[in-house]
Amino acid sequence: MKEYQPIGVFDSGYGGLTVLKEIVAKLPEYDYLYLGDNARAPYGPRSFETVYQYTLECVEWFFKQGCSLVVLACNTASAKALRTIQQNDLPKLDGSKRVLGVIRPTTEIIGNFTKTNEIGILGTNGTVQSNSYPIEIAKFYPDIKVHQEAAPTWVPLVENNEYDTPGADYFVEKHIRNLLAQSQNIDTILLACTHYPLLIDKIKKYVPEKLSIVSQGKIVADSLSDYLERHSEIESKCSKGGKISFYTTDSTQDFDNHAAVFFGKPVKSTHLHL
Ligand code: DGL
Numbered sequence: 001m002k003e004y005q006p007i008g009v010f011d012s013g014y015g016g017l018t019v020l021k022e023i024v025a026k027l028p029e030y031d032y033l034y035l036g037d038n039a040r041a042p043y044g045p046r047s048f049e050t051v052y053q054y055t056l057e058c059v060e061w062f063f064k065q066g067c068s069l070v071v072l073a074c075n076t077a078s079a080k081a082l083r084t085i086q087q088n089d090l091p092k093l094d095g096s097k098r099v100l101g102v103i104r105p106t107t108e109i110i111g112n113f114t115k116t117n118e119i120g121i122l123g124t125n126g127t128v129q130s131n132s133y134p135i136e137i138a139k140f141y142p143d144i145k146v147h148q149e150a151a152p153t154w155v156p157l158v159e160n161n162e163y164d165t166p167g168a169d170y171f172v173e174k175h176i177r178n179l180l181a182q183s184q185n186i187d188t189i190l191l192a193c194t195h196y197p198l199l200i201d202k203i204k205k206y207v208p209e210k211l212s213i214v215s216q217g218k219i220v221a222d223s224l225s226d227y228l229e230r231h232s233e234i235e236s237k238c239s240k241g242g243k244i245s246f247y248t249t250d251s252t253q254d255f256d257n258h259a260a261v262f263f264g265k266p267v268k269s270t271h272l273h274l
Contacts, residue, residue: 005239006031007224008062008070010055013041013159014255015195016073017262019102020244022217023071026225029240033065035272036259038250042155043076044124044193051126055081056089057274059099068237071224072101075123075192075216079103079130098234102194105223106216107136110190111144113212118185121148122175123192124155133192147186149179151196158195161258163202172202180207188212198262247272 009020013036020034035058037043043051055077062070072078078101085099110119121133128150137146153171157163180186189211191197197215207213228235246269248255259267 003239004031004241004243005066005068005237006033006243006245007238008032008059008065008067009034009073010058010062010070010077011036011072011074011194012043012054012076013038013155013195014198014258014262015155015158015193017259018194018197018215019071019073019217019220021263022221023224024244026218026221027228028242031239031241032244033062033067033247034244035062035247036249036255037274038159038248038255039274040249041159042124042152043074043080044126044150044152044155046076046126048080048126048130051076051080052084056085059085059089060093061272061274063094063097068097069234070097070099071220072099073194073220075102075132075194076126077101079127079132096233098231100224100227102216102220103132103136103192106190106192106214106219107133108140108223109219110137110188110214111141113214114144114188116185116187117141117143118145118147118183118187120179120182120186120189121146121192122151122154122179122189122196123148125150125152127192133190145183145185147179147182149175149182151175151193154199155193155195158198163198168199168202169205172199173206176203176206186211188214190214191216246270249274
């Protein structure tokens, strides 16, 4: 086995770091390779075709770096690109490699959080318009009623380091109000965009305390751990050196400054030109 065969973790920008952080906490022994496509973020407003093309390009790059397993730590990419990549591209590229997303692990267990059986989903335009969450949740929990609200301004707030400013309050409050106006019975709000946990302090300000707010980081980490246990043919190909490498398609200086805050540790990234 080659020395460095990391698990790939992908996002359009910084959001996937909220997932990587939890994955590393749960599975510190593996090597990881993170790619933020910051230069082309946000993915949320882009067409199906564009998100698919960008995501596929990044997945191919991960494969060239020696990854046998790539986690799309991005709901928009998971909603718009994952299935096509799994069904059409993987068999052609390398049928022994795997690409996983964040929607399935979340929908599998979302029913554990709600008592009223009414859930609110906050996501990007792309994720909400794809209807992936209502469709997938119905497979596991046909009785759960799903309400959705797109919060397209939240990703740019995070990508531009404005998530902690008074200006962010206006947009956070607006989308939470719109979501909760859909039903008084919503008792669980799912942050179905990996960027949104970075706005958690503001989100908590506008969500009544009795509601549960669910982020995906821990859910995806637990699901990955379970996946590796069940798939020894993939697990055995992932190297264990505890090394984490970061790549960004935009400025490394900006990435390092922001990522360190989101990841909780100093980050030194390398620029990738796609
Ligand atoms: N973190 C991505 C997600 O979970 C962000 C989307 C974007 O780039 O708009 O959907």
